[in-house]
Amino acid sequence: MPEPLHSMTIAELGRRLAAKQASSEEVTRAFVERSRAVEPKVGAFLHRDEDDALAQARAADQRRAAGQTRGPLDGVPIGIKDVVAVKGQPLTCASKILKKFISPYDATVIERLRAAGAVLWGRLNMDEFAMGSSTENSAYQTTSNPWDLSRIPGGSSGGSAAAVAAGEAPAALGSDTGGSIRQPASLCGIVGLKPTYGVVSRYGLVAFASSLDQIGPMTRTTEDAALLLQSFAGHDPRDSTSLKQPVPDYTAALAAPPKPWTIGVPRDFFGAGLDAEVRASIESAIEFYKSRGCKIVDITLPHADLGLPVYYIIATAEASSNLARYDGVRYTHRSPETTDVLNMYFKSRAEGFGPEVKRRIILGTYVLSSGYYDAYYLRAQKVRTLIRRDFENAFQQVDAILTPTAPTAAFKRGEKSDDPLAMYLSDIYTISVNLAGLPGLSLPCGFTKSNLPIGLQLIGRPFAEADLLALGHLFETAHDYHSRRALL
């Protein structure tokens, strides 16, 4: 049986499109059909506009027929996490408070994806306002892990990861504040890249924690991650935190001959919470790199264990301010019966936000309060600097750092939803990467005995996305974990 279109990567689809073996309409229809078939089980999408996607596909076919095709993404469907603004489409952030909001504008990454000819396909489920690690904090629906429907897909970009793993989209956009691309990528057996802070424009990405948020690609292969990142990376004058750094040719970096990398392994940071099967997979990945001529070095990140508390101060402080605009005055949910403006704020926000979002707003408000600011926020910023320095020191002697992406494979639905601290621990390896503003790549590196994917994280120097992708590609081409498909 030939491989169905919905199992293919961007690169494979691109080749088929270029060779006119398939039209974009056929490709898009394949994902629409697949989605119709598996969505009742997976629940990755909050919104799908099939007609709109097919119309975009036909436009791509017309371009191709006219010889005006726009490159490797032209006519390829890309799923969009419901936190990135697409003009004319809902932008709910999986929150009730934005239930009726339709974005009147495109995010910069969306403008660039449109310019590359991508078919913007649906709105993907997530933890409300990207706060969570299981997608269980969505106000609308739970998403299941395609490898085991009783398990969560990770989060907050759980919808994006599940859609790609289930063949509902060849690739998707995610956003990562503390691990929200890498952790679900790991749990769903796909590739997820969080770029260096400032490489991708945040204009049109609904802010959770502005100093940590980055948009990144979630794909089946490192090759696809390179293609997708290529289309939207680079300076944007509408985002003051985006950097004027030249964008390298990521795909070309994959094809370059492997270098004698030095890889650092911070074993003392792996900690007691690391699952034995995950540890074994990571160790065999380390062995693999050793066998390919890489030098493996033990390193320490002395302040990395402070990442979690620092993150929950800085991220919540920023969130408490970022989410203040959802107030019932303009476009958000407004409680139907209110007596005055203060009452309108209280009721609209009480009804509109879920419990985890409220928890973080309260936490963030507290740490910024007069009398507590120095003890919490200011202190956390200082520790953040120490964490950044740990990485800087490590990168004096190594080219990349290798860790597990998450301490465990996908956990059961409801397993940690009553214990926020246990939930927060699933981002233990990813969070400090955001605090340091570094790029982090997660790629499949094994499966548990019960057939759950395991992910490997590679952390690089600022702007080392191409290196990370090349290093990931080296592993990927020698293994078949990325090409296994969940049976649905």
Added chain:
Amino acid sequence: MTIIPGGLCSKIFLMEFEAVIGLEVHVQLKTRSKMFTRAAYRYGEPPNTLTNPTVLALPGTLPVMNAEAIRKSIKVGLMFGCKIAETCKWDRKNYFYPDSPKNYQISQYDQPLCLGGGVEIELPGPSRNIMGAHRVVQLTRIHLEEDVGKLTHFLNDSLVDYNRAGAPLIEIVSEPDMHSPDEVFAYLTTLRTCLIAAGISDCDMEKGQLRCDANISVRPHGETKLGTKVELKNLNSFSGVRNGTEFEIKRQIQCVQKGERIIQETRRWDAQLGLTQSMRSKEQAHDYRYFPDPDLMPVRTTPEQIEKLRAELPELPFDKQRRYLKDWELPYTITSVICPDRELSEYFEATVAVCGQPKAVANYIANDLLRELAAAAPSGESPLTVSQCKITAAALGGLVKIIEAGVISKQIAKDVFLEMFRTGDEAEAIVDRKGLRVQADTGELEKICAEIIAANPKPVEQYKAGKLTAINALKGQVMKQTKGQANPATVDEVLKKLLA
């Protein structure tokens, strides 16, 4: 209702007590776009038309700093001798109110763009034509922030207009360094004059381009500790600032006199009722939870950039006035009319450059030109400005030149000036067109004088009898006959010769 003692009584109180006043002045910067987005800002547009996703704080939008606003703010700091910060850093001031779309305002908390400095003011002199004392009011800081929208309240609803939201705004904070409503008025007047002169803002209080809150306390004379301060709001006109502070000072003194405690609170000036009313006490004060805005990177200000901006600053009005008084010995009253108005003083100096007669030009501008500019404006509206005047500086210089050269009489010049004002023509063109040139041909003049002497035997007789002033009657007749074109001095000479 509180009865406020006036007249003599209040003077006695004011002798025993000293008022201490600090001002917080908000000034909207004159920039094409808003502080953190490209949306345009203008006054008086239909509600909610000057918006975009960023102004409305739609999810996902981000601020980008307006560099022109920074440049203008640095200029203000340089004008008043402030220390300019090496980096311009942004903070979020968090509070919920429907006029603030993000429910936080981007402002500067612990690192204002400008620190210290002072504003030179002139207090009222003993009379209108005598210069008053000058002193410097110390500034605390000047920082940059974004304006909020405008709420209109109805019985059950409120409407919000976000046109103004995000407009660039500077807050100029003075030290508690003023002691009378006169000082406050003078301070505000100087600020306005300087900010307009440097092109920072139009400072129209009616349009909210300049807004003022006053912190007022009183204490016994000689006391160095500050009294409990009251923040006074809604001072939305220059007279409101003067009257409001005056009332509040008297109210506080009266309170203290009666042995009452001044409450630390915010009060609102009601211009109609002519009194201040309590708005909220300090207990309701906000915790603004300031923190650095993670969406904006701090911006470095380089010494080169600062020097470039300094070079763009205009001469300050008081410096100009000192120069006019010293170099050109102009009367104080005229300098106090011309110097505060940059456009007018530039016009003045351009005219002087043409004709080299500063006093004559100053008189022409202060008397004739300003009178006609006022008369030409529609009734009830403010006078036209020099830029709206048809007489160019070169043309006015030309007029003064031909008067001084004796080409036309001063009498004729008045009519020529009005004609210039009406048509915008050059003085000489009008003089030639109407044949107004002083007649140099004494032969013709002698003939007319002889005729007048022949026709008026009575004054001739009187003159010859020794009443020398009688010649004026003859002179008047000659001038009438020559339609004013004759040079009065020459007429005098000719008549005397003929009558000798």
